Amino acid sequence: MAILPIYLDGTEPLRKKAKPVKELDMNTIALIKDMFDTMHAADGIGLAANQVGVLKRIIVVDISSLEDTKDIKPFALINPEVISKAGKCTMEEGCLSIPSVRAEVVRPDKITVKYRDSNFNEQQIVADGILARVILHEIDHLDGVLFTDYVPKSKLKEYKELLEKIKNGDIEIKYPVVTNQRVLL
Numbered sequence: 001m002a003i004l005p006i007y008l009d010g011t012e013p014l015r016k017k018a019k020p021v022k023e024l025d026m027n028t029i030a031l032i033k034d035m036f037d038t039m040h041a042a043d044g045i046g047l048a049a050n051q052v053g054v055l056k057r058i059i060v061v062d063i064s065s066l067e068d069t070k071d072i073k074p075f076a077l078i079n080p081e082v083i084s085k086a087g088k089c090t091m092e093e094g095c096l097s098i099p100s101v102r103a104e105v106v107r108p109d110k111i112t113v114k115y116r117d118s119n120f121n122e123q124q125i126v127a128d129g130i131l132a133r134v135i136l137h138e139i140d141h142l143d144g145v146l147f148t149d150y151v152p153k154s155k156l157k158e159y160k161e162l163l164e165k166i167k168n169g170d171i172e173i174k175y176p177v178v179t180n181q182r183v184l185l
């Protein structure tokens with residue numbers, strides 16, 4: 001088990017586009033396992049490879065801690081791609097890379113996503129509600145997009161000081177992180 005430090009807002013990998021995974025080698029298998037460990041250690045419900053500083057198109061999702069979705073087993077999505085979307089819904093979001101900041105974001109309500117599973121087999125999933133929300137949030141990470149990019153500047157003002165602190169590494173967080181200034185283990 002390896003818990004990797006999570007890159008915070010202000011670090012480079014969060015703004016880079018991750019590259020498709022071509023084959024499932026030992027490194028990728030180990031990375032996926034470490035991503036699950038890292039997400040669980042931080043009490044997260046989703047994590048993208050960019051957030052651990054790796055530019056591969058891999059996300060992990062675990063919403064089994066939520067009452068309504070406790071039967072959905074944790075799963076990894078390699079090279080996820082939204083192939084259809086419908087509706088719109090507003091939900092409050094947070095992010096392990098932007099701790100303590102929460103804001104409402106409008107996203108599609110229902111999506112169909114094509115991906116490869118942790119055995120590299122092709123899969124397709126239809127998701128709505130919180131599952132769709134987490135998958136869309138994490139796919140955004142793979143494209144260098146953060147949820148705060150959708151939040152109006154007037155609303156982000158509330159968090160100005162906190163966002164500055166995150167960017168300057170001037171924060172205390174209960175999981176290991178990499179800030180733009182230093183690594184905090």
Ligand code: NI
Pocket residue numbers: 094095096097137141
């Ligand atoms: Ni996030």
